[in-house]
Each structure stands twice: as C-alpha cells, then as structure tokens.
Amino acid sequence: MFSRLKYVPRFLSYAVYGRSGADAEDIKRLVNEEQLSNVRVLGRQDKSLMNRLWSLCDVSLVHLRDTPLFSSVIPSKIFESMGMGLPMIIGVPEGEATAIVRDDHCGLVIQPEDEVAMVAAIENIYSDQTLRASLQENAINAANKYDRTRLAHDFLRSAEDVLRAESAKHAKGTEK
Structure with a gap:
C-alpha cells in the first residue's frame, strides 16, 4: 500500500503507528521491500506521547482494511486528528466514520486499500493551500462538536x- 509514497518526494517522512503484531510486521516488510526511506514504522505509542507525535504531522491518514466489519467502526484517530487541527485522509469502508468526515468537511475520503487515491489525496492537500487551510479550520471546529x-x-x-x-x-x- 505504501509503495507509491516514494514517488511523492516533497514529503520528507511518514510515520506509521498504532499497529502491532502481524500488521506491523507486514508494514515493516513492505517498507523494506519497497525501500521507502521516507516511511518510519513506529508501532504502538504511549498515550502520553500522542500529542507530541500528532504535532509533527501535516496530515493524518486513517486507514482500515476494506471489510464490512469496519463499516460500523469510528476510529478514535478521527477525533484526535480533529483536535489537533489536522486535515485527514480517511480510507475506511463507507459508514459512520466517512459520514463524519464528509459532513464536517475536515478531510478527504478515499476507498480503503487504494494507494493511488491515497497518494493523490496527499498531493491534493499538499499542493492546495486553500483546501489545506479549510480542512484544518473545519477539523478544529468539528473537534468541539465531539x-x-x-x-x-x-x-x-x-x-x-x-x-x-x-x-x-x-x-x-x-x-x-
């Protein structure tokens, strides 16, 4: 899923965290196989570090596998991202989480497991300062609702x- 990130040279690095076990190992393997020097797999982090980690981000990626089970899930990272005023790219099955992001205009919704759409969304947020500022402001406003x-x-x-x-x-x- 991350292989196309090496073609987005303007971004210095990506941090992937929140995964553990087999998923984390799969991601590490992919990063190594694709020689993605701009991707760091941090794994699970202590809650006390999360504000500091979020503050290093320009955009958040909330991504889940494309399975029906996840259509009813609302990842807490959505609200953390809003609280930090980060525009988000959310790739989860259609459901309540995608409705929240769309209704609050605080991010871009992509199909889960679609790396082409993910890279396009990153490029879009990066290159369109007006969009980025709007998503940031909307994220902060939405955080108050939740x-x-x-x-x-x-x-x-x-x-x-x-x-x-x-x-x-x-x-x-x-x-x-």
Whole structure:
C-alpha cells in the first residue's frame, strides 16, 4: 500500500503507528521491500506521547482494511486528528466514520486499500493551500462538536429534560 509514497518526494517522512503484531510486521516488510526511506514504522505509542507525535504531522491518514466489519467502526484517530487541527485522509469502508468526515468537511475520503487515491489525496492537500487551510479550520471546529465533556453535559441536560417532562406528566395525571 505504501509503495507509491516514494514517488511523492516533497514529503520528507511518514510515520506509521498504532499497529502491532502481524500488521506491523507486514508494514515493516513492505517498507523494506519497497525501500521507502521516507516511511518510519513506529508501532504502538504511549498515550502520553500522542500529542507530541500528532504535532509533527501535516496530515493524518486513517486507514482500515476494506471489510464490512469496519463499516460500523469510528476510529478514535478521527477525533484526535480533529483536535489537533489536522486535515485527514480517511480510507475506511463507507459508514459512520466517512459520514463524519464528509459532513464536517475536515478531510478527504478515499476507498480503503487504494494507494493511488491515497497518494493523490496527499498531493491534493499538499499542493492546495486553500483546501489545506479549510480542512484544518473545519477539523478544529468539528473537534468541539465531539468533545466528550460537552457531549456528556448535553446528554445529562437531555436526560433531565425527559425526567422533568415525565414528572410533570405524572403530576398532571394525579391532579384529576
């Protein structure tokens, strides 16, 4: 999947992390076979390092295999990327994750396992400063929508509203 990255010389390096086990070994093998000196396989990283790693990125790639199982998955990297204001390239089966990225206009959606589309998306974001700036701004704005504290408060307010309505309904029914 990464072989075409060597044809994108303007980018200095790519870091691949979050993988472990057989997947990580397959990626390392591909990187070595293709002699991709601009790709580093970092593997899983401690959570305390993630903000620092994200801050080194210009764009994030959220990629999953093209299997039906992943159409219902929403990778947390989407929200981390938004929080860091990074435009993203997401290659996952169509589903909720692709809808989030499209609806919030914070990245480019490609077909999973399509390295030609991935390289084209990288080139597009790299070469179009207006697009890149728009995706960055939209990512930051979208991050606020998905803030866990805010979502928890919204849920609590909704639950309280339902309880008040039910309580009022019950009180009204007992007044007869």
